[in-house]
Structure formats: structure tokens, C-alpha cells
Amino acid sequence: MLKSVVGKGEATRxxxxxxxxxxxSRIGLAGLTIGSLATHxxxxxxxxxxxxxxxxxxxxxxxxxxxxxxxxxVVRPALAAPRGETRVRELFERWLGAGKAGASCCxxxxxxxxxxxxxxxxxxxxxxxxxxxxxxVELMFRTxxxxxxxxxxxxxxxxxxxxxxxxxxxMHAHRLLGDPAAEGRARRAFDSLLAAARAPK
Amino acid sequence: MLKSVVGKGEATRxxxxxxxxxxxSRIGLAGLTIGSLATHxxxxxxxxxxxxxxxxxxxxxxxxxxxxxxxxxVVRPALAAPRGETRVRELFERWLGAGKAGASCCxxxxxxxxxxxxxxxxxxxxxxxxxxxxxxVELMFRTxxxxxxxxxxxxxxxxxxxxxxxxxxxMHAHRLLGDPAAEGRARRAFDSLLAAARAPK
DNA sequence: CACTTTTTAGCACGATCGTTCGCTTGAAGG
DNA sequence: CCTTCAAGCGAACGATCGTGCTAAAAAGTG
Numbered sequence: 001m002l003k004s005v006v007g008k009g010e011a012t013r014x015x016x017x018x019x020x021x022x023x024x025s026r027i028g029l030a031g032l033t034i035g036s037l038a039t040h041x042x043x044x045x046x047x048x049x050x051x052x053x054x055x056x057x058x059x060x061x062x063x064x065x066x067x068x069x070x071x072x073x074v075v076r077p078a079l080a081a082p083r084g085e086t087r088v089r090e091l092f093e094r095w096l097g098a099g100k101a102g103a104s105c106c107x108x109x110x111x112x113x114x115x116x117x118x119x120x121x122x123x124x125x126x127x128x129x130x131x132x133x134x135x136x137v138e139l140m141f142r143t144x145x146x147x148x149x150x151x152x153x154x155x156x157x158x159x160x161x162x163x164x165x166x167x168x169x170x171m172h173a174h175r176l177l178g179d180p181a182a183e184g185r186a187r188r189a190f191d192s193l194l195a196a197a198r199a200p201k
Numbered sequence: 202m203l204k205s206v207v208g209k210g211e212a213t214r215x216x217x218x219x220x221x222x223x224x225x226s227r228i229g230l231a232g233l234t235i236g237s238l239a240t241h242x243x244x245x246x247x248x249x250x251x252x253x254x255x256x257x258x259x260x261x262x263x264x265x266x267x268x269x270x271x272x273x274x275v276v277r278p279a280l281a282a283p284r285g286e287t288r289v290r291e292l293f294e295r296w297l298g299a300g301k302a303g304a305s306c307c308x309x310x311x312x313x314x315x316x317x318x319x320x321x322x323x324x325x326x327x328x329x330x331x332x333x334x335x336x337x338v339e340l341m342f343r344t345x346x347x348x349x350x351x352x353x354x355x356x357x358x359x360x361x362x363x364x365x366x367x368x369x370x371x372m373h374a375h376r377l378l379g380d381p382a383a384e385g386r387a388r389r390a391f392d393s394l395l396a397a398a399r400a401p402k
Numbered sequence: 403c404a405c406t407t408t409t410t411a412g413c414a415c416g417a418t419c420g421t422t423c424g425c426t427t428g429a430a431g432g
Numbered sequence: 433c434c435t436t437c438a439a440g441c442g443a444a445c446g447a448t449c450g451t452g453c454t455a456a457a458a459a460g461t462g
Contacts, residue, residue, distance in 0.1 A: 007409090007459090008409065008458085008460095009409055009410095012409080026319070027318070028314065030229070030231075030232060031231060031315070033448080033449070035450090043410075044410065044411045044412075045451095046410075046412075046413085046453095047410040047412095049452090050409075054450085054451085055450060106314075109314050110311075110314030110315060112377045113229065113310050113311030113313075113314040114229050114232070114314070115377070116307070117228070118227070126377065127378055130377065157382070157386070158389060161370050161383075161390070162367075164373070165369055165390065168366055168370055169363070169369055170366075172365070173362065176331065177331060185358070185363075188359060189359070189363050189366065192397060196397075208438080208439095209429095209439070210438070210440095213439085213440090234419070234420085235421090236418065236419070236420090244441090245442070246420090246441095247421085247440075247441065247442075247443090248439075248440040248441055248442095250421070252439095256419095256421090
């Protein structure tokens with residue numbers, strides 16, 4: 001007979017992964033422990049562990065989950081917006097929104113800091129995700145060039161780098177310092193960036 | 202008899218602190234363990250622990266040490282440069298150099314990610330350090346305004362935020378992605394920032 | 403209903419965590 | 433030479449880490 005599309009195990013695995021992603025976004029991917037995760041989900045340590053073959057596998061799946069969330073929340077909606085500057089603006093707004101909400105955004109930021117000097121599968125995965133995302137950003141910007149919104153000699157990679165910096169500075173000011181002016185400054189910096197990249201009328 | 206200016210205990214405490222700062226800049230402040238630190242310094246766990254009343258105290262002292270290093274390597278040399286844009290440029294160059302070398306720079310970045318959602322003494326200390334540094338940056342920029350190098354209506358806080366973003370993006374690209382183009386992009390972004398802030402001739 | 407497979411809990415393991423305590427040691431002071 | 437004292441070590445503590453093994457409970461299937 002056909003097995004049900006999602007077994008019970010898969011369902012709880014997803015639920016645990018959700019909790020894990022939320023916890024890891026607060027205390028970091030390396031700081032996530034199986035014991036605390038079990039307590040937080042009301043499961044036994046061993047029962048929970050059975051779903052993940054190792055801690056590294058758990059971390060890897062958490063990272064994959066965060067990536068999904070980020071794509072759903074930020075990248076996909078941006079791609080649904082009209083090509084050109086509008087799409088780039090949408091990307092920024094969604095990204096900013098995700099940064100304010102916490103979740104996947106913070107996870108990538110803190111994980112990048114934790115694993116930038118520790119070779120291994122997790123680091124590799126992190127690098128791939130970052131490169132993929134940068135590529136998406138560059139593509140959106142490049143589309144803006146061919147649409148005539150941005151200057152033809154603008155550097156897409158430089159743009160991706162710059163907007164990434166704006167977001168990182170925003171998250172630090174917002175989450176660590178609790179600075180209420182952070183969002184406004186991020187918007188202002190992004191506007192300047194766009195103004196510099198805009199095609200001369 | 203006069204006791205020697207620095208007792209033996211103080212000397213080893215400083216040595217341990219040096220090792221601790223270096224380790225913490227690689228694996229994070231929270232990931233630093235007393236056992237590994239003892240092994241790395243060739244001391245016994247208890248002998249080492251005797252110098253610090255608790256792990257939190259150790260972390261706090263490591264943070265203070267990193268702050269000193271950063272001030273010595275970045276802030277002080279900048280203040281020794283001529284007032285105005287030259288000084289701001291010197292700050293950026295030193296900051297970039299410290300970021301490439303690793304050490305204290307990375308520690309603050311990763312620690313900010315680890316403690317941004319974990320209230321306590323460490324987080325408070327981290328916030329104070331960041332605010333202090335931002336204040337220094339703003340002051341240097343403000344001096345540039347009164348020297349006539351920068352536009353009078355430029356926003357010092359916004360400038361500090363923006364250059365912070367450039368450095369964060371650089372460190373991510375340099376340390377996590379190993380991107381050799383990172384430094385050039387950081388310089389380019391900084392030049393654009395300066396160009397926008399410069400007083401009209 | 404019985405039966406099979408999947409999912410979970412209980413328990414235990416070696417290692418390591420932060421921390422305490424008592425002891426040895428080597429140098430300084432009288 | 434004897435005393436004193438800072439400095440460091442060794443052993444041990446309770447807790448928790450990641451990870452297996454086994455049995456019970458639950459879910460799915462006929």
C-alpha cells in the first residue's frame with residue numbers, strides 16, 4: 001500500500017527542526033545542544049537523537065532549514081516583483097524585515113562568525129549558501145542594468161557586497177545595541193547606494 | 202624589600218590572557234573552554250583557573266584585552282594622524298589591517314553575534330565597547346567637518362554606521378569566503394563613502 | 403482483531419564541562 | 433636555617449555533553 005505522504009516521524013523531525021532553528025538563531029549554531037533541544041521540545045534526548053544521525057547532521061539540517069526560510073521570506077518574494085530597481089528594492093525591504101524578525105537571518109550572521117575559522121562540512125555549506133545568495137543578488141542587479149535602471153558600468157558584485165554590509169551593520173545595531181535609529185540608517189545607506197548606481201537620466 | 206613591579210602570577214595571567222584572546226578570536230568567546238586553554242598553555246586546569254574567579258570573569262577579561270589590542274592597533278594610530286580626512290583614512294586602513302590579521306577584530310564580530318540575544322554582563326560590556334568605538338569614529342568624522350574636509354550637513358552617526366558595515370562585509374568575505382577581491386571592494390566602498398561626504402570644492 | 407514497522411523512552415557509557423580543595427613547591431625575609 | 437607565602441598541580445565533585453543499545457509504545461496494514 002501507499003505510505004502516507006508524511007509519516008509521523010517526518011512530521012516531528014520537522015517540528016524539532018523548527019525549534020532548533022529558532023534556538024540556534026538566538027544562541028548560535030555551535031551553542032545548540034541536544035539536551036536543551038530535547039527539553040525545549042518535550043522529547044527525550046535519545047528519541048530526538050534518533051532522527052538525526054549525529055550532531056553535525058543536525059546542524060547541517062538546521063542550516064538547510066534556515067536557508068529555506070530565508071529563500072521563502074526574502075528571495076522568492078523579491079523575484080515575484082517587477083524586474084529592475086523595483087525588484088532590488090523589494091529584496092532589500094524583505095531582507096530588512098527578516099533581519100528585524102530575527103530567525104534565519106541572525107543564524108547566518110552568527111554562524112558565519114563561529115565557523116569562519118573552523119574548516120569542515122558546516123563551514124562549506126555556509127560558504128555555498130552565501131555564494132548562492134550573492135549570485136542571486138548580483139543577478140537581480142544585473143537585470144536592473146539591462147532594464148536601464150542602473151548604470152551600465154556599475155559593478156554587480158560590488159553592489160552585492162555593499163548591500164550585504166548595510167544589512168550586517170543594521171543587524172548589529174538593531175540586535176546588539178538595540179538602536180532604534182538602525183532601520184532608518186540602513187534605509188538611508190541603501191538609498192545612497194541606489195542613487196549612485198542609478199543610470200543618468 | 203620592594204616587590205617586583207609585576208609578580209610572577211600577574212605575568213602568567215597576562216600570558217594566559219594572550220593565548221585566550223587568540224583562541225577566542227578563532228572559535229568564539231562562548232566556545233572558549235578552560236580545559237582547552239589549559240592544554241594550549243601547558244598549565245593545569247586548576248592552576249589556570251586560580252587566576253580567574255570564574256569563567257565569566259575570564260571572558261570579561263579576554264574582552265577587555267581585545268579592546269586594548271584594538272585601541273592600540275587601530276584607534277591610537279589614527280588619532281596620531283593629522284586631523285580631518287587623513288585621520289579618517291588612517292583609521293580605515295588600520296581597521297582593515299586588523300581585520301586581515303584577525304585577532305581582536307574577529308573576536309568582537311563573532312562575540313556580537315553570540316551575545317546579541319543573551320543578556321548579562323558580557324553583553325553589556327560588548328555594547329559599551331561598541332558605543333565607545335562608534336563615538337570615537339563619529340568624533341574623528343566631526344573633526345573632519347570642522348576642518349572643512351567634509352560637508353557640514355553630513356551625518357557623523359550615519360558615517361560610523363556605514364563604515365562599520367563596510368568592515369563587517371569585508372570580514373565576512375575575507376574570512377568566511379576567502380574572497381581575494383574583498384579588500385579591494387572594501388576600499389572601493391570606503392572611497393565612495395568619502396566622496397559622498399567630501400565638501401564641495 | 404492480530405501483526406509489522408516505525409517511533410520514542412530509559413538507561414548507561416566515556417568524555418568534558420566549570421569549580422573546589424588540599425597539597426607540594428620554590429623563592430623571599432627574618 | 434626556619435618560616436612564610438604566593439603559585440601551581442592533582443584529584444575529585446556533580447552536571448552535562450554526544451552517542452549508542454534495548455525495550456516499550458504507537459502507528460500503520462491486512
